Amino acid sequence: MTKHVRLGAGSGFWGDALDPAVELLEKGEIDYLAMEYLAELTMALLQRQKLKNPKLGYIPDLIPHMQALLPLAKEKGTRIITNGGGANPRAAAEKVCDVARDLGLTGLKIAVVEGDDILPQLEDLVASGADLTNLDTGETHFAGIRNRVAAANAYTDSSAIIAALADGADVVIAGRVSDNALYVGPVMHEFGWRHDAAHARQVAAAITVGHIMECAAAATGGMSSRFAEMPRMGEAGFPIADFSEDATAVITKVEGSGGKVDAFTVKEHLVYEIGDPREYLMPDGVADFTSVRIEEVGPDRVKLSEVDGKAPPETLKMVVGYEDGWIGEGMLFFPWPNAIARADKAKESLMERFERLGLSFDQIHFDYIGIDMLHGPASPKPDYDPSEIGLRVAVHTDTKEEAEKVRRACSQLWIMGPGGTSFGTPIKPRPVYALWPTLIPRGSVSQTMEILEV
Amino acid sequence: MKLLRDIAYVRSGDKGDTVSIGVLASSPEHYPAVLESVTPEAVKTLFGDWVKGDVEVYPMDNIEGVMVLMRRALGGGATRTLRLDQTGKAIGNGILRLPVVSGH
Structure with a gap:
């Protein structure tokens, strides 16, 4: 058998x-x-x-x-x-x-x-001139993230x-x-x-x-x-x-x-x-x-x-996690009738608030929840007046303080916003760990094993 | 018009900033139409500026499906993206909006 x-x-x-x-x-x-x-x-x-x-x-x-x-x-x-x-x-x-x-x-x-765990030997790897090209982006300037590295692990x-x-x-x-x-x-x-x-x-x-x-x-x-x-x-x-x-x-x-x-x-x-x-x-x-x-x-x-x-x-994948700023995020929801027009107005008002609060950001993203949040540009434009939709905003900032402004601006729309605007619980800013995947020689990693007895 | 949703299933996810979408013919006789309909050009056009890199399509005759890879398509990857669908679980279903092209 x-x-x-x-x-x-x-x-x-x-x-x-x-x-x-x-x-x-x-x-x-x-x-x-x-x-x-x-x-x-x-x-x-x-x-x-x-x-x-x-x-x-x-x-x-x-x-x-x-x-x-x-x-x-x-x-x-x-x-x-x-x-x-x-x-x-x-x-x-x-x-x-x-x-x-x-x-x-x-x-x-x-x-x-x-x-x-490659953190202890990362310095040596960098010093040895190892090619740490980012597999996703093709970026080669690893030194640009070196002092923000939180983890480096070989698979x-x-x-x-x-x-x-x-x-x-x-x-x-x-x-x-x-x-x-x-x-x-x-x-x-x-x-x-x-x-x-x-x-x-x-x-x-x-x-x-x-x-x-x-x-x-x-x-x-x-x-x-x-x-x-x-x-x-x-x-x-x-x-x-x-x-x-x-x-x-x-x-x-x-x-x-x-x-x-x-x-x-x-x-x-x-x-x-x-x-x-x-x-x-x-x-x-x-x-x-x-x-x-x-x-x-x-x-x-x-x-x-x-x-x-x-x-x-011959190579192993190594993923480096590094600190990469903050994300501030908010969601607002709007009822029929004219739900989309309400969301459009709220989006405009939010941008005005961000301006007034002096929000500093490098990336901003809006979703119309119920319309295009999951499929983006692949989503057809609605040819009807939806029962309800949401507006989601997410902003990438350098600091927690800036990301906090996104939460504040969204809360300020509780009363400044279009009639019928409703909210869940405001979302706290979150720190971002970005990932830098790369390849390293198999020989630079040595696994160890030890048995503990009970 | 027949859409891919009528003849295929999907499962999608993330690999760094790449969105991977497996598209499976719902029965073997639909596989040729899946092959013809899911092209890099059609997929890239469908998702517009959400896909910053190339689109690759790999046939898998053994399971009557294709593997679609959309490079630089997750807004910087699961931990960095500003999208809600951080790991690309939902975006794959969008591909089912493609029209079925078939000479068969």
Whole structure:
């Protein structure tokens, strides 16, 4: 019989539901549970928290989640792999050790994976003349943001996760490994696959499965264009991948849970937030998403096979988060009749207020909510008098004080504005962390792994 | 006039300042029409000045869909954009406004 391994997706982002992860442990018969929490912006926020308190900087939800999941995982023999360590995997792991002791659990091995944080060596990288061209904008003047950098993290591969599992880790706590590595790691560990050309196709299959799994409910009916056909989405089961040594996998979910797994829910997620589908680049390898075969093999069971791929790239993606001013924002709402004319007048009055308040800004953006906020220039002009619409303004400023003027001006329209103007709660100014994605040589990043024992 | 909404589904999101839109034929027989209708020129014209960079379209015969990448199209990226749809989840559906062009 072909050897296989069962992986569960317990979290797809910071803020995701916990009950589906519990359900996976109780009923999913899974060998591994991946808990994914990080988005591009998150690292800058967490790095700031760590700066204020060296014991923080991990995902706060990780602690209550581990309290709920550890006893069940221990009972079922399921190993947990997470990137919830964020900017401080060590502090997270130490805290999780405390949690385990408080729960009376013993004999647990908790691995810390570090090395993705490039802040300490950023100076050396810059000094060495490394090409840090911004992948989005083509800008090369990194020095222009150097003194505003809040975080710099490399998307690292699954090597240290594999090492941790080989050393018997029950829980692996990483920072900015790729989301994908949380799934690729256990598969490569189980089957003894390596990061070489001989295993490129197998690893590509694991990468593809990791991609389908990493946003949890997004593969079981969440975010679907066919939302109306998706049953009990508030009770959606999170996906399970049953991965075979022949580099095929079946995506499924706990029987009786909400949501659905069919060829479309999987195809919909295959195309989510990717670049050129022929080259899905991950630190563990390169998958060709135009090669994968997707077929329904039973109720809520979809098989992935025939994935082609290439060996890992020589460079790693690094994302630098830097402070980039403030955003001031406001919303006003207008009733029928003449809702659009009211919004036009309010927009004019707001511009007059900004002038009077001496607002200094480098970018301003207006939306007509209900008309063009989501599709912009693609939206048709209304040829009717809408029941209601909103006006949204967002302004980018250098300082918090300037952004605060936007809130003030919007509030001043409570009485200066057109008749019928209504408001929700005023929106506070928010700081902006912009991102500078770039590539760095793989050799400039070294992952480390250490096991803490409870 | 038949629109793309009649023959396709979408899922969209962000990758830095790039908006990625997966467009899937709702059934295999509609795939040729999706291929013909979703061109870089048509997409760029549709979204006007919201797309500052190039538009690329990649066919995916294996799933009867196409991948659309709109460069510099998110107002500077999710954390920097002044738009409400910061991560480009909603903008993808706009592509369904394209008319279906089909010689089939």
